[in-house]
Amino acid sequence: MPASALRCRVCEAEHELGPTAVCPRDFGPLDPVYDWDELRRTVTRESIEAGPASIWRYAPLLPVAAPAEPRLAPGLTPLVPAPRLAAALGIGELHLKLDTANPTHSFKDRVVAVACAKARELGLGTLACSSTGNLANAVAARAAAEGLEAAVFCPADLEPEKLIATAVYGATVYAVQGTYDDCSRLTVELSFELPWGFVNVGLRAYYAEGSKTLGYEIAEQLGWELPDVVVAPIASGALYSKVAQGFGEVVRLGLVDGPVPRLIGAQAEGCAPVATALAEGRRVTPVRPRSLARSLAIGSPADGELAIGTARSTGGDIHAVAEDEIGPNMRLLAETAGVFGETAAGVTLGGLREAILRGQVGERDRVVLLVTGDGLKTPDPVADLFRPVEIEADADALLCSLGAV
Ligand SMILES: Cc1ncc(COP(=O)(O)O)c(C=O)c1O
């Protein structure tokens, strides 16, 4: 087993590797502990490259053993150059990390695969979560692939595409009259009573580690080099922080040279508790979300303080993006890169644009932008672009209207 314990981020006490949501002393969040001397001896570029074409190539750096028979394995998604988008933005080098290529089209397949491996190790028969949509998709699909039950708790007014893409796998979808934060509170209460694997409650310490693999992959896919800047969306703040942690770990292992990239985070203005707290130099306080970017609408982010620490320690920043820029950013990404990202991608691109405007990202920087979810699940903000040219099934008439005859 690669990890040896769970350590409290507040009091640093160590606890056994169980389904423990928070430190029993002070409710502090928990992170797995690894033996870095041992890992430095055993993990090499070659050992990773010889592994499977999925997140499980990094199994020694994760808190669970790789499944004996990995099913629906996520990860090793494409990292593609986007020169037309770079030119439109006025920067030199831009790559897109297409996590839309995961089994349920978002990065959540990474975190769920790790949490589920722990759930199976503990013999739990039901996977569960509170979700803003994508996590529900990933939990439902993984449970189906593994032969487990799934129960997901989502705000009732989520995009129908996301709810249908969860129900199809056979999961029980609880449509909660309330916000994501109400769903989250509900699952915390239920986790005391039900023997289920709540991936983002009791299994959160394992789940969150899955996002580190995005950092590992970017370094490996750039030929074991680090970019200068990485741009990521923020909801709970786990993804943003764990990607930076992943870069720190490949440096620590001697697989790449530092420094860790500057992490630029992005939230939608209608739900920007972390961006606002960082800008105002204070602690994160909950907000009531009112945003188009439903997947990022977490008003009380579990890892908000961690995200602020990540922004400061990497020399990055976190920006709030205007709601009316989300759709146009989705369009710009699609039109210049051929990539249809969801609302979260529109927010992420907005964060990059703001960082460029403020001079935080320049022409000489090598930039990676995370596309964490698929636009087919959130088509509404760009639906008005569908203005088809209605024609008869008559080539001559069309050629004539094109002036070609
Ligand atoms: C598409 C997408 N991107 C980013 C995030 C943010 O993840 P985190 O909660 O780890 O900050 C989410 C969360 O649901 C998401 O669905």
Ligand SMILES: [Zn+2]
């Ligand atoms: Zn503690």
